[in-house]
Amino acid sequence: MTIAQRTRRELTVLAGLAWLTLLAPVPLSLAGTAIIFTAVAVSLEVVVIGGSRGLAVRRTHELDEREIRLRDLSYRIAFRLLLPTVVLLIAGQAIASVQIGQPNVALPVLLRPRPLVTLLVFVLLAPSAVVGWLAPDAPVEDRPPISKRPWLLGVATAFAGILLWWVSIAILPTRTTVATLVPAGNFSTSNATCGQFAATQDAGYGFVTSLHMLMTACWDGRSAYVVDSPLSPDPVRLPSWTFPYISSCATTGYDDFSAFTNVQCQASTDPGGTLHYQMFGELAPVHNDGQRFLIIHLVIDRNGHVLRFG
Amino acid sequence: MSPVRRLATPETAYAGLLVLLVLLLALPALTRLPLLDAYLLFVIATVVVVRVAPATPGVWLGRRAARRAVVLLLLAACAVLMIPAPQVLSQSVLLVFVVIVLANVALGKATERVSTAPASAVDEREEALRNNAHRTAYLLLGVTVATLLVAGTLNLAIASWLTESGGVFVLFELTLFLPAMIIAWRSPDSIVTDAPVRRSLLSASAAVMTAASLVIPFLFTAVLVLAPAQVASSVKDRSGPAGSTCREFQATQTVGLVVEAQLPLHAVVCWDGARAYELWGLNRSDCRLWSNTFAIVEPVRCSDVTDANGTLRFAYEVDVRPSLLPMLRRRIAMHLSVSRTGQVLQFP
Numbered sequence: 001m002t003i004a005q006r007t008r009r010e011l012t013v014l015a016g017l018a019w020l021t022l023l024a025p026v027p028l029s030l031a032g033t034a035i036i037f038t039a040v041a042v043s044l045e046v047v048v049i050g051g052s053r054g055l056a057v058r059r060t061h062e063l064d065e066r067e068i069r070l071r072d073l074s075y076r077i078a079f080r081l082l083l084p085t086v087v088l089l090i091a092g093q094a095i096a097s098v099q100i101g102q103p104n105v106a107l108p109v110l111l112r113p114r115p116l117v118t119l120l121v122f123v124l125l126a127p128s129a130v131v132g133w134l135a136p137d138a139p140v141e142d143r144p145p146i147s148k149r150p151w152l153l154g155v156a157t158a159f160a161g162i163l164l165w166w167v168s169i170a171i172l173p174t175r176t177t178v179a180t181l182v183p184a185g186n187f188s189t190s191n192a193t194c195g196q197f198a199a200t201q202d203a204g205y206g207f208v209t210s211l212h213m214l215m216t217a218c219w220d221g222r223s224a225y226v227v228d229s230p231l232s233p234d235p236v237r238l239p240s241w242t243f244p245y246i247s248s249c250a251t252t253g254y255d256d257f258s259a260f261t262n263v264q265c266q267a268s269t270d271p272g273g274t275l276h277y278q279m280f281g282e283l284a285p286v287h288n289d290g291q292r293f294l295i296i297h298l299v300i301d302r303n304g305h306v307l308r309f310g
Numbered sequence: 311m312s313p314v315r316r317l318a319t320p321e322t323a324y325a326g327l328l329v330l331l332v333l334l335l336a337l338p339a340l341t342r343l344p345l346l347d348a349y350l351l352f353v354i355a356t357v358v359v360v361r362v363a364p365a366t367p368g369v370w371l372g373r374r375a376a377r378r379a380v381v382l383l384l385l386a387a388c389a390v391l392m393i394p395a396p397q398v399l400s401q402s403v404l405l406v407f408v409v410i411v412l413a414n415v416a417l418g419k420a421t422e423r424v425s426t427a428p429a430s431a432v433d434e435r436e437e438a439l440r441n442n443a444h445r446t447a448y449l450l451l452g453v454t455v456a457t458l459l460v461a462g463t464l465n466l467a468i469a470s471w472l473t474e475s476g477g478v479f480v481l482f483e484l485t486l487f488l489p490a491m492i493i494a495w496r497s498p499d500s501i502v503t504d505a506p507v508r509r510s511l512l513s514a515s516a517a518v519m520t521a522a523s524l525v526i527p528f529l530f531t532a533v534l535v536l537a538p539a540q541v542a543s544s545v546k547d548r549s550g551p552a553g554s555t556c557r558e559f560q561a562t563q564t565v566g567l568v569v570e571a572q573l574p575l576h577a578v579v580c581w582d583g584a585r586a587y588e589l590w591g592l593n594r595s596d597c598r599l600w601s602n603t604f605a606i607v608e609p610v611r612c613s614d615v616t617d618a619n620g621t622l623r624f625a626y627e628v629d630v631r632p633s634l635l636p637m638l639r640r641r642i643a644m645h646l647s648v649s650r651t652g653q654v655l656q657f658p
Contacts, residue, residue, distance in 0.1 A: 072441030076489075079444045082451070083324045083485040087331070090478065116459045123452040127445075177466065206463050 003051025003150060008132040011051075015044035015129065022118040023085070025092030032259035032284060034114055035165045035207065038121060043158035045125040048132035050150025055135060056128040070134060071127075078126035085122050089115045113208050114256040169204040169258045169283065170292055176201045176310045192220035193304055194227060199296045203283050207257035211294045213265075213279040219304040223273035259284050260294075273302030319426045322361065325486060329354065343603065345568050349526055356519040360415060363516040371420040372500030380420060381491045384413045388483060391476030403476070404604065404634040408524060410483065415520055417490050421497070425489040439493060447488040455481070527569070527604075531632040534566030534605060535640050543658050548578050550589060556580040559591075561658035563642055569604040571630040571642070575658060579648045585620030586648040592624045606631045610641065620650030 003011075018041040022034060030037070049056065055063070055071055063071065093115060182195035194216060201211045216227040263281035270276065280295040299308040333350070370376055387410045391403070424432060425440045432440065458477075462469040471477075543561035550556030556578055563573045577591025597612035611627040626644040631637075647655035 069438065069441070072438070072445045075445035075448045076441045079448045079451075079485075079489065080320045082448075083482070084327075086481060086485065087324075087327065113463055116463055119459060120456055123456055127448065206460065208463055 002053065003047070005135065005137045008048050008051050008135070011044045011048050012129050012133055015041045015048070015125075018044070019118065019121055022114060022121070023088060023092070025095045029259075030114070030256040032255060032257065034117070034256035035162060035258075038117055039158040039161050041121055042125065042161060043154040045129055045132075046157040047150045047154035049125075049128040050153045052128065052132045052135050054128075056131040071131060074127045074130035074134060077130045081126060082122070085119065089119060112256075113204075113206060117207075117257075165204075165207050165257065168207050169209070172203075172205055174201050174203045174294060176296065178309050180306065180309070182304065192218040194218040195300075195304065197298055197306075197309065199279075199298070199310065201294050201296050203292065203294060204257060209255055209258045209260070209283065211260065211263070211279060211281050211296060213296045213298070215265075215277060215298065217275055217277070217298075217300055219273075219275075219300060219302055221302060223269050223302050224275035224300045224304065225269060226267045226275065226277060274307070275300045319428055322426070325357075328482060343568055346603075349568065352519075352526075353523050356516075356523045359512065359519055360418070360516045363512040364510065365419045365422050367420045367422065367500055371416060374497065374499050377417075377420045377494040377497065380413050380416045381495050384410065384417065384483075384487070384491060387413065388480045391480050392471075394471040394475050404527070408527070408634070412524065414483075414487060417487060417494055421490050421493045423490070425493055439496075440489065443489045443492040443496070446492050447484075451484055451488055527634055530567060530569040530604075531634045531638070534569045534571070534630065534632050535638050537566070539642060540564045541658060545654070545657070548589075550578070550580040554580040554582045555652055556589060557648075557652070557654075559646055559657060561644065563644060563658060565630060565640065565642055566605065566632075569632050569634070571600060571602040571605045571607050571628075573600050573626070573628060573642050573644050575626065575644045575646065577624070577646065579622060579646065581620075581622075581648060581650050581652045583650060585616055585650050586622035586652070587616065588614065588622065588624070592622075592646070597626045600628060602630070604633045606633060606636060621647060621655065623647045623656075 018037045021030075021037045022041070055067055056074055058067075058071070060068060093112070176199060178197070178199040180195055180197050183193060195218075196214070196216045198215075199213045202208045203210075217224055218227055219225075260281040261284050263279070265277070265279045267275065267277045275298075277298040277300075278295060280293065283292040283294055297308050297310065298306070300306055367377075371380070387406050390406050424436050425443060427436075427440075429437070458468070458472060462472050541561065541563050543559070545560075546558045548556040548558045557580075558578050559575065561575045565571055575591070575596075577596070578589040579592075580587055580589050592614045594612055597609055600607045608629045608631070609627075610629055611625055614622070614624045616622050624646040627641060629639045629641055631639045644658050645656040646658065649655060
């Protein structure tokens with residue numbers, strides 16, 4: 001082994017702590033810092049893999065009998081740790097869904113990236129981590145000269161991962177999904193027709209961060225307006241406990257791999273009674289450094305025709 | 311090895327935690343149905359007895375072909391749970407679970423539970439066999455899960471499929487049993503000896519309790535389909551509009567035990583000599599107030615008419631199907647007919 005067992009164990013503990021931050025359901029959002037914890041966990045474990053000569057990922061014919069035994073035992077231990085990891089991830093998701101709640105209008109959403117990245121990091125690295133933990137130091141006379149290769153490999157992996165994430169968030173095109181519910185489920189007024197409109201704009205492939213719009217609008221033949229919003233020129237005021245998910249101007253709450261700053265919604269009704277609604281936010285691939293502008297438009301005329309949505 | 315040591319494995323602890331989680335989720339039903347509590351306790355006791363009883367494959371499960379058939383059956387059942395059609399799943403899910411439980415018990419016997427045995431209970435060859443099986447299982451499961459999850463972050467249809475199908479249950483099943491499946495698949499035919507097989511009391515108890523655990527849900531299903539409905543009803547005088555006389559009708563029809571459905575009716579009907587009419591409780595929305603446990607209820611008829619003689623006739627019919635055997639069904643009907651003079655012609 002090219003790195004001493006003690007050092008391998010210390011690196012594994014550090015990688016484990018970074019990974020546990022991703023696994024923990026609290027805080028609900030890591031505000032764009034999840035990529036740092038992921039890069040730390042992966043790069044440290046890559047150092048451990050290099051430091052244990054990649055025992056966990058080598059083919060059987062490249063290993064002697066003792067090494068095969070150690071490798072297979074490591075996989076068994078990693079397999080046993082897989083189930084509690086999955087249970088903790090599911091429990092975390094349940095907690096997150098209770099905190100965030102679900103709107104009336106159904107909008108298909110992609111899987112949340114943080115638990116998935118957490119599971120992927122575990123699946124890819126757990127056997128190597130166990131090998132690195134268990135493998136004894138080679139006798140002094142058999143030790144190869146100290147090599148910087150594992151460390152360089154770790155740094156290169158971290159850089160490659162961060163580059164992949166940055167391209168995904170900052171360069172690749174965004175995707176928008178919309179859903180409408182007319183009339184608006186359990187919400188109605190006596191003198192107007194109402195509809196609920198939901199849209200999600202996703203940035204980042206694999207490291208998805210979403211702008212999530214939920215808006216209830218009504219129209220009465222004279223004008224269209226937003227319900228339960230201070231932005232509305234003539235808002236219909238309702239107690240929030242009656243209809244908790246009528247209109248919201250926020251992100252999905254899952255801003256783990258990048259964070260939005262300056263999320264705003266604007267509504268205006270033109271002289272013809274057409275409602276122009278916009279939700280926008282600046283996406284910060286690096287926290288607090290706005291880099292990309294995401295925007296969702298919704299235009300509804302006074303008769304309820306949707307002229308633009310997306 | 312002592313029975314307690316046979317139980318003390320990480321897999322048993324994980325399975326126990328999962329059972330606790332499921333019980334916690336099912337708490338509302340458990341507090342309502344004491345018979346269901348008793349059955350679940352019996353199932354847990356059965357699992358413990360099966361787990362501590364020595365497992366031997368016997369002649370039949372000693373054959374490689376039979377073991378492979380069990381593995382294929384388990385994989386097929388998991389595939390059914392992954393069908394992206396909620397209505398197919400909800401109608402056959404309990405039957406699939408029964409198949410999975412049976413196949414898991416057979417798998418344990420076929421492999422002598424080598425994959426989860428404590429280290430002190432296996433020899434060097436078995437240790438190498440199970441470690442290698444875990445490696446294969448890890449690679450198979452890891453590649454599959456990683457591929458699906460990455461696809462789920464990129465594609466909406468795959469994301470919906472993963473969240474709406476029984477993916478989580480399949481993941482639990484494979485995480486607990488995939489190494490055993492691989493051992494069962496790889497192991498050669500057992501050497502069959504002519505020596506008589508001696509069955510211990512524990513083994514016999516395990517067999518009987520397993521059979522009982524599996525038969526009891528079918529008995530509950532039979533009760534739902536065959537046993538007469540239990541009816542409770544009451545009629546009370548009520549005040550109503552001027553010139554009318556009113557009565558409050560309350561009835562409940564219950565079919566089944568544990569696997570059960572309940573149909574309520576609660577209405578006030580008035581009459582004034584010219585006609586009988588509903589004050590409240592006989593609307594379409596009142597035909598959707600049933601409750602059901604491990605049963606599927608489908609409304610068939612909900613009608614409220616006043617005929618030429620002024621008689622009010624309300625009929626509310628549903629088909630009830632047990633979730634375990636959804637091809638069976640029975641019809642329950644609730645009727646209320648009141649003449650214009652207040653004579654109750656039919657109730658319930």
